[in-house]
Amino acid sequence: xxxxxxxxxxxxxxxxxxxxxxxxxxxxxxxxxxxxxxxxxxxxxxxxxxxxxxxxxxxxxxxxxxxxxxxxxxxxxxxxxxxxxxxxxxxxxxxxxxxxxxxxxxxxxxxxxxxxxxxxxxxxxxxxxxxxxxxxxxxxxxxxxxxxxxxxxxxxxxxxxxxxxxxxxxxxxxxxxxxxxxxxxxxxxxxxxxxxxxxxxxxxxxxxxxxxxxxxxxxxxxxxxxxxxxxxxxxxxxxxxxxxxxxxxxxxxxxxxxxxxxxxxxxxxxxxxxxxxxxxxxxxxxx
Numbered sequence: 001x002x003x004x005x006x007x008x009x010x011x012x013x014x015x016x017x018x019x020x021x022x023x024x025x026x027x028x029x030x031x032x033x034x035x036x037x038x039x040x041x042x043x044x045x046x047x048x049x050x051x052x053x054x055x056x057x058x059x060x061x062x063x064x065x066x067x068x069x070x071x072x073x074x075x076x077x078x079x080x081x082x083x084x085x086x087x088x089x090x091x092x093x094x095x096x097x098x099x100x101x102x103x104x105x106x107x108x109x110x111x112x113x114x115x116x117x118x119x120x121x122x123x124x125x126x127x128x129x130x131x132x133x134x135x136x137x138x139x140x141x142x143x144x145x146x147x148x149x150x151x152x153x154x155x156x157x158x159x160x161x162x163x164x165x166x167x168x169x170x171x172x173x174x175x176x177x178x179x180x181x182x183x184x185x186x187x188x189x190x191x192x193x194x195x196x197x198x199x200x201x202x203x204x205x206x207x208x209x210x211x212x213x214x215x216x217x218x219x220x221x222x223x224x225x226x227x228x229x230x231x232x233x234x235x236x237x238x239x240x241x242x243x244x245x246x247x248x249x250x251x252x253x254x255x256x257x258x259x260x261x262x263x264x265x266x267x268x269x270x271x272x273x274x275x276x277x278x279x280x281x282x283x284x285x286x287x
Contacts, residue, residue, distance in 0.1 A: 037068075089152065
């Protein structure tokens with residue numbers, strides 16, 4: 001069995017819809033099926049985890065491929081991330097694919113997703129050292145990847161860069177075909193990707209999240225008819241087009257000091273990861 005574990009916000013939707021499902025000779029299980037299995041898989045406590053249950057739910061063949069980005073742990077925090085690796089090994093997985101993205105870019109996407117889900121904290125509180133919603137260790141790729149290498153072996157762990165997926169997709173596809181032992185890949189015109197809100201919409205949504213039903217405020221006192229998800233939908237078709245037309249759509253929501261912190265914090269381990277896997281990370285300013 002082969003599993004793609006994430007990270008979130010690294011082109012997972014494109015991988016799942018355009019690449020994985022078109023690998024010839026590989027049995028890819030689509031997102032809905034994977035979510036049904038792996039959501040409780042990652043959320044179970046150590047005492048709750050039932051190995052036999054998951055062994056029976058999974059296709060144990062060598063050509064079975066699963067993909068669920070939450071297997072790196074909860075977005076922004078990485079809850080159970082190292083324990084999940086042991087669980088994957090215990091239930092029979094033999095190979096692991098991991099996709100990463102430059103941390104300075106990930107900060108923006110992770111914070112925006114937090115707001116999309118209903119969060120209300122400003123960046124300085126969200127990225128604080130005592131934050132319950134973000135841990136800086138979550139984006140330490142080297143430590144988690146080497147944990148997988150120790151468990152599965154170097155040749156059984158494939159690392160791809162999101163930046164390569166954007167600029168050199170053919171090379172990424174070739175690596176995946178070889179890693180999964182697929183015969184080839186069928187042609188696909190799939191171009192789907194998730195489009196995030198503009199900075200202006202994120203700032204508006206953060207305020208409105210105080211009054212809407214969402215992941216962080218599942219109160220029965222708040223009508224479910226006014227959800228953060230619906231507010232996002234409205235902003236996508238009203239405010240976002242105006243902001244983009246004015247040329248302000250790419251304005252950063254994260255203060256520069258957090259970008260600088262990420263550059264310093266992950267520089268050493270990114271270099272070590274690049275040396276280990278020869279990924280060409282320096283060309284994309286990972287260090």
